[in-house]
Amino acid sequence: xxxxxxxxxxxxxxxxxxxxxxxxxxxxxxxxxxxxxxxxxxxxxxxxxxxxxxxxxxxxxxxxxxxxxxxxxxxxxxxxxxxxxxxxxxxxxxxxxxxxxxxxxxxxxxxxxxxxxxxxxxxxxxxxxxxxxxxxxxxxxxxxxxxxxxxxxxxxxxxxxxxxxxxxxxxxxxxxxxxxxxxxxxxxxxxxxxxxxxxxxxxxxxxxxxxxxxxxxxxxxxxxxxxxxxxxxxxxxxxxxxxxxxxxxxxxxxxxxxxxxxxxxxxxxxxxxxxxxxxxxxxxxxxxxxxxxxxxxxxxxxxxxxxxxxxxxxxxxxxxxxxxxxxxxxxxxxxxxxxxxxxxxxxxxxxxxxxxxxxxxxxxxxxxxxxxxxxxxxxxxxxxxxxxxxxxxxxxxxxxxxxxxxxxxxxxxxxxxxxxxxxxxxxxxxxxxxxxxxxxx
Ligand SMILES: [Zn+2]
Numbered sequence: 001x002x003x004x005x006x007x008x009x010x011x012x013x014x015x016x017x018x019x020x021x022x023x024x025x026x027x028x029x030x031x032x033x034x035x036x037x038x039x040x041x042x043x044x045x046x047x048x049x050x051x052x053x054x055x056x057x058x059x060x061x062x063x064x065x066x067x068x069x070x071x072x073x074x075x076x077x078x079x080x081x082x083x084x085x086x087x088x089x090x091x092x093x094x095x096x097x098x099x100x101x102x103x104x105x106x107x108x109x110x111x112x113x114x115x116x117x118x119x120x121x122x123x124x125x126x127x128x129x130x131x132x133x134x135x136x137x138x139x140x141x142x143x144x145x146x147x148x149x150x151x152x153x154x155x156x157x158x159x160x161x162x163x164x165x166x167x168x169x170x171x172x173x174x175x176x177x178x179x180x181x182x183x184x185x186x187x188x189x190x191x192x193x194x195x196x197x198x199x200x201x202x203x204x205x206x207x208x209x210x211x212x213x214x215x216x217x218x219x220x221x222x223x224x225x226x227x228x229x230x231x232x233x234x235x236x237x238x239x240x241x242x243x244x245x246x247x248x249x250x251x252x253x254x255x256x257x258x259x260x261x262x263x264x265x266x267x268x269x270x271x272x273x274x275x276x277x278x279x280x281x282x283x284x285x286x287x288x289x290x291x292x293x294x295x296x297x298x299x300x301x302x303x304x305x306x307x308x309x310x311x312x313x314x315x316x317x318x319x320x321x322x323x324x325x326x327x328x329x330x331x332x333x334x335x336x337x338x339x340x341x342x343x344x345x346x347x348x349x350x351x352x353x354x355x356x357x358x359x360x361x362x363x364x365x366x367x368x369x370x371x372x373x374x375x376x377x378x379x380x381x382x383x384x385x386x387x388x389x390x391x392x393x394x395x396x397x398x399x400x401x402x403x404x405x406x407x408x409x410x411x412x413x414x415x416x417x418x419x420x421x422x423x424x425x426x427x428x429x430x431x432x433x434x435x436x437x438x439x440x441x
Pocket of ligand 1: 249250251252253259314315316317318
């Protein structure tokens with residue numbers, strides 16, 4: 001376990017550029033050697049690893065989530081190192097057909113303490129906090145289990161509610177035990193606060209909310225601050241069950257910006273069209289080579305999110321590099337000739353006062369033409385809703401000349417905005433996550 005050094009959690013966070021380069025190079029080369037020797041799948045695949053090169057993995061094939069489905073149990077064990085069992089099986093996404101799995105050895109589960117603790121420390125968790133853990137548990141979900149373990153080791157007071165506990169019970173415990181912090185999947189945590197509010201917030205004071213597994217947009221953050229009085233809202237970790245924690249926020253990180261865990265993961269931002277690494281500032285697909293995963297080595301895993309490296313150092317003083325997450329590669333809908341990003345629509349919603357941050361966008365196809373439908377939850381009375389919908393429509397169209405042209409030329413249907421009561425947008429029944437993007441193709 002790494003010793004805690006103020007003001008950062010560990011020494012790696014302030015390591016010099018030279019140390020960083022040397023350690024990263026060494027770990028990458030050791031890991032590629034390990035994967036080649038131990039996992040049959042990689043034997044030939046990693047032959048084009050160029051150890052001393054500026055882009056050592058540039059010629060190594062990309063590993064896609066669908067490849068993993070075929071390489072991991074229950075389908076096969078080609079990506080698994082060693083013959084013995086002794087691991088935990090988690091499901092990752094895969095809601096259709098047989099589950100997509102991610103295997104973690106017991107020591108890997110313990111090793112998640114480092115990115116968890118580094119992230120929680122950076123966003124302001126302290127040992128004196130009383131923390132409600134609302135992460136998803138059961139059904140082979142992973143989040144709750146390692147967060148619980150990490151919070152114990154970190155040293156704060158824990159309330160292992162998970163995502164299944166009724167808000168009423170969370171509220172009464174919050175009152176009795178002075179719970180001041182919630183951590184969980186973003187939309188589950190937000191919904192819990194909304195439900196608690198309906199029951200009455202007297203004697204309940206949540207000061208900190210640390211989320212993961214999903215984005216909270218600026219509209220959600222504004223709601224948390226203004227409606228619920230939460231002072232600190234941040235992500236202690238960005239990652240996926242398939243990979244590892246890839247980044248963490250600090251108190252100075254704006255929405256979507258993360259410090260890389262570059263001692264645990266080798267991250268690349270890749271321009272897939274031009275087949276070259278992206279320059280700083282340029283958006284591309286995120287690939288992760290995860291040194292921490294020894295049971296199922298992951299070399300050049302295509303995470304599925306778009307990102308860009310930022311040039312500037314963070315004002316917090318950490319030297320771990322910064323990247324900005326630009327949303328899921330599949331969080332984009334192609335409407336006629338326009339490509340509309342979920343983050344763009346969220347930005348528009350946050351500029352229309354009276355709308356909540358729960359937003360869904362859908363592409364509908366009728367009579368050979370596309371239509372963009374945007375659905376937003378609101379607390380506003382029905383009398384004022386037409387004006388709110390019109391304001392959002394104007395906001396969305398104001399920076400979409402291609403969409404406007406398509407509508408005028410009748411190649412796409414006009415944008416439709418629908419406002420719903422709070423809690424009416426569909427959520428995944430097991431995880432509580434909002435279904436954000438629907439493509440009717
Ligand atoms: Zn920082």
